[in-house]
Amino acid sequence: MIPFNKPFLTGKELKYIDQANNLGQLAGDGYFTTECKKWLEKNTSTSCALLTHSCTAALEIAAILADIKEGDEIIMPSFTFVSTANAFALRGGKPIFIDINPLTLNIDTKLIEKEITHKTKAIVPVHYSGFGCDMEEILNIAKKHNLLVIEDAAQGIMSKYKGESLGNIGDLGCYSFHETKNIFAGEGGALLIKNKKFIERAEFIREKGTNRSLFNRGITDKYTWVDIGSSFLPGELTAAFLLAQMENAKEITKERLKIWDFYHKGLKDYSENGIVSIPCNQEDRLHNGHIFYLIHQTNFKRDLFIKKMSKKGVMVVFHYIPLHLSPYSRKVYKTDNLKLPFTESIYKRLSRIPIWLGIDKELVLEKIIESLKEIEHECKISKK
Ligand SMILES: Cc1ncc(COP(=O)(O)O)c(C=O)c1O
Numbered sequence: 001m002i003p004f005n006k007p008f009l010t011g012k013e014l015k016y017i018d019q020a021n022n023l024g025q026l027a028g029d030g031y032f033t034t035e036c037k038k039w040l041e042k043n044t045s046t047s048c049a050l051l052t053h054s055c056t057a058a059l060e061i062a063a064i065l066a067d068i069k070e071g072d073e074i075i076m077p078s079f080t081f082v083s084t085a086n087a088f089a090l091r092g093g094k095p096i097f098i099d100i101n102p103l104t105l106n107i108d109t110k111l112i113e114k115e116i117t118h119k120t121k122a123i124v125p126v127h128y129s130g131f132g133c134d135m136e137e138i139l140n141i142a143k144k145h146n147l148l149v150i151e152d153a154a155q156g157i158m159s160k161y162k163g164e165s166l167g168n169i170g171d172l173g174c175y176s177f178h179e180t181k182n183i184f185a186g187e188g189g190a191l192l193i194k195n196k197k198f199i200e201r202a203e204f205i206r207e208k209g210t211n212r213s214l215f216n217r218g219i220t221d222k223y224t225w226v227d228i229g230s231s232f233l234p235g236e237l238t239a240a241f242l243l244a245q246m247e248n249a250k251e252i253t254k255e256r257l258k259i260w261d262f263y264h265k266g267l268k269d270y271s272e273n274g275i276v277s278i279p280c281n282q283e284d285r286l287h288n289g290h291i292f293y294l295i296h297q298t299n300f301k302r303d304l305f306i307k308k309m310s311k312k313g314v315m316v317v318f319h320y321i322p323l324h325l326s327p328y329s330r331k332v333y334k335t336d337n338l339k340l341p342f343t344e345s346i347y348k349r350l351s352r353i354p355i356w357l358g359i360d361k362e363l364v365l366e367k368i369i370e371s372l373k374e375i376e377h378e379c380k381i382s383k384k
Contacts, residue, residue: 020237020239032239054188055152055175055189058175072092078099099111104280130290132169135170172192264278276372278295301379306351
């Protein structure tokens, strides 16, 4: 079976872990965490990058920095991972879910402004599949209404929008280094802080609400409780693994893009015939080959495609169940009557095909085309 994901090892991960062990500091913020921080700051040009144990943690720090209070509203797409909303829900915030643009699967910027109220605190664009949202429009809206922009760039490492790294366009940005991401450390993440006014407080929150960062720099002679916070930093073994990945980020991205382009070219005819939709390249944004998705004509055809691919030895998966349809949102935010037509139609028709370094892409494409043809034939006969 060709798995949906196969993490790529650069070969240096264990060497760096061994070095971290020999250095003798296995808790966080040692040599390797500092090197990862430097790499992120250099490669994204952000003012400050803080390594976290997950993107979820980075989002939670962002929600504290945004000073989210009971009843504050945060605008985000419904087509996203639970952490995008949960980070704000934990502080009493209310997610206001918006539909996606069917061409990009990112938040539909045209719908944002009419959801803004006196309670709105922030806009949280999610860069689905490593393609940047329409950030220029989002920043303009945020400026006009004095709102923060917190980018959920979980899938966005190495992607750019008009020359800027995703995650370093809004006030704050959050990356994931979960095993399923292009660059990974098992679990891992980072907070990018473009808006410098948040740097000092972000450091306190990340280190259990203490001013240990000042102590580490020799600015205070002891550290103490100065703010709310939690333990959001990873240990050095995670950072050591991650540095090995980061050092190869350019090559990894290049290889992923080759596979992505191969699928894109191979499926062009099927998308032009309207049999499936495939992601469209956008000239002003460089993506990172994180996800290759197909949008089928019907839910029936999507499910049949996943079954057929599995029988042919290729694992294909669906993606997010929209948050406004989730049991928690329906119970707490009463989203039963919320209608997000594109989100509701697309999530049931979307499949993701495997994309990882070393995959037999020719074989996968062959099986995709075979399956799509079989489905068209079978549906024609049964008129489904
Ligand atoms: C859009 C989005 N945000 C946040 C996360 C959470 O990332 P992590 O697992 O690093 O906490 C994910 C995970 O896949 C994601 O897809």
